[in-house]
Amino acid sequence: MLAIDANHLHKSFGPVTAVDDVSIAIPPGSIFGFLGPNGAGKTTTIRMITGVLIPDHGSVQVLGTDVLRYPLEAKLKMGVIPENGTVYSDLTALQNILLIAKFYGMDKRSREARAEEILAMLELRERRNDMVRTFSKGMRQRISIACAIVHAPPVLILDEPTTGLDVHSRRLVIETVRLMNRHGSTILLTTHNIEEANELCSVISIINRGRIVANGSPEKLKATFDTSRYIEISFEQVVERTIFTHPDINRVESWGDKWRVYSQNLDTLVKYLADLAREQDLTIISIATSSPSLEEAFVQLTGEE
Template sequence: MMVIEVKGLSKKFGDIQAVDNISFNVKEGEIFGFLGPNGAGKTTTVRMLTGIIKPDNGQINILGHDMIKDPIKVKEKIGVVPETSNAYIDITGWENMMLTAGLYDMPKEKATRRSKELLEDFDIYNRRNYKVKGYSKGMKQRLILCMALLHNPLILFLDEPTSGLDVQSSIKIIEKLKKIKEEGKTIFLTTHNMWEAEKLCDRIAIINKGKIAAIDKPRFLKEITEEMKEIEVIFEEKPDLEKLKKFVSIIRRKDKSFIIESEDMTDTIWKIGKFAMENNLQIKSLNTLTPSLEEVFIKIIEGK
C-alpha cells in the first residue's frame, strides 16, 4: 500500500526552479530516504509534503487525502521533525508536550500517559520540569521527536534528525526510528549521513537540481555504478609498482594493499594473476569491493 503518492510536483522561487516535475511513491511501513546536496530541493519538497508551502504544479496524496485540497486531515495523521528545534525554549519540556497535546485535542489523561512514556523512552523524563533553553541540542532534538510522536502519527517526516548531535543522542534517535518502523509506521527521512541512510532506509531517492536522479533500494543503487567496482590485492612481497601499472590502469595504495578500479572484474583478476606469475609473486589476498553508498551518491550527482 502506498501512503505517499507524488506526481509532477514543481515549485519555483523567482527564477529558481527549486523542484522540477518530480514523482515518487512511499510504501506503508518503510523508511524512505531522501538525499541530495545542499540546494537540491530536499527541504522544499518536504515543506510541500507537510503542507507548509503549496506547490506550483502537481499532486500530493497522503494516506488517501489530497494534501493541497484537504491539508488538515493529513496533518492530523503525520508528525514532523524539522532540522531546527521548534520547541518553545522559555517553557519546560513537559509544558511543550502538553501544548502539543492541546493542538491535537488529546484527553489530559491520555496526553499525560503518552508524554511520560515518550520522555522516558528518550531518556529526558528527569528533565521534564526544566526550561528547554537549558537543554543541550541533543535533548532538544529528542524533545521535538517526542512532540511529533505524541499523537501517534502514521507517518513521521524527519529533516536531518541527527545533524550536529553527539554520538549518544544520535544512537538513541536511530534506535527509536528502528522501533517506530517495527510498529508498522512509515518514516520519510532526509539526511546527509550516508551511513545512517544505508543502515536505516528500505529505499532511497536522490534529488539533484530539483529532479529525481535515482530511486531504489540501497543495494540496487550500488548496482547502478557497477563500473565503480574495485579489487583489493595484497602481495606477499612488495611488487614493482611501475611493472604492475603495465597490467592494470588505475591504482591507489591503502596501507599494504593495492586498490585497483576495474570495469571488467574477470579480466582484471586475470591480469593480476598473470603479473604475479611473471614476477614470481605470491598473492596473499584478493577481494572484490563494491562502492559505498557515499561513492554511489557522488557518482550519481556528478553524472546528472
C-alpha cells in the first residue's frame, strides 16, 4: 500500500489552471520532494492531498484512506505544516502543543511527555511558557512543526518548511524531518531549494505550470542531463582542436590551457581520450569529469533562470 497515492489531480481557479493532471505515488518510508518554481502548483497540490481543497477531478488516498470520502480518518494519519503556519499566537509554545495533542485524543500523560520531548528536539524548551506572539519566524515555524508531529503521524507533509529560516533553524527542521523518517514516517515536502531536495529526498518530482515535468531520484534526474557533461583535459604538448574526432563528441571548447570535451557518454569519452593520448604520444597533465548539478536539470525543465 502506498503512503500517498494521488491520481490525475486537476484544479482550476477561474481561468487559471493551477494543477493539471498531477499524479504522485509515494511508497511508505520515503522522503519525497515536490520541487517547482513560484506558482507552479505545489501548494494547491498539497492542499488537495491534505483534504483542504476539493479537486476538480482526481483522487487521493493516504495509507489506503480516500481523503475525499473519509477526510477525518485520512487527516488522523497526517501531520501537516501548511505554507503559512497555523499556530495560536495567544497561547504559549507548550499550550499550542498540548492543545493539538488533545485534538488527537492523546491522554494527559502522553501529551505531557511528548510535548517535553518535542520542545527539547526543536530547542524550544526555554521558551515553552512564552506566548507564540513573541516568537521569531524561525521559532514559529518550529512550533508549527512541533504541532504537526505531536501524534507521531505516519505521514508528514510540509509545504516549504525551511523558506525564510536561518541556518540554525533550517538545520533543526531538517534534522527533525530526518528523525521522523527514521522513526517510520513517510515525508512529503515541497521546496524550491534544489540543494535541499538533493540533500534530503530519495525521490523528487519537478512541477512546472501545473504539470509534472520529471520524476526520479536526484541522481537519476541529474544524469538525464548528460548532454551538458564534459571531460576537462590538458596535455603537456600543444594540440589543435581537430585532434578530437570521436563521433560521440558533441562539442569541444578551449578553456585556458585545458580542453572541455562534451559528450553524452563519458565512459566512452574517457577511454577514447586515453587511447588518443597513447596513439599521438601526448602526456596528460590533468583530466576531470564534470558532474551535472540538479540545478541544471531544474533550470532546463522549468525554463527558469
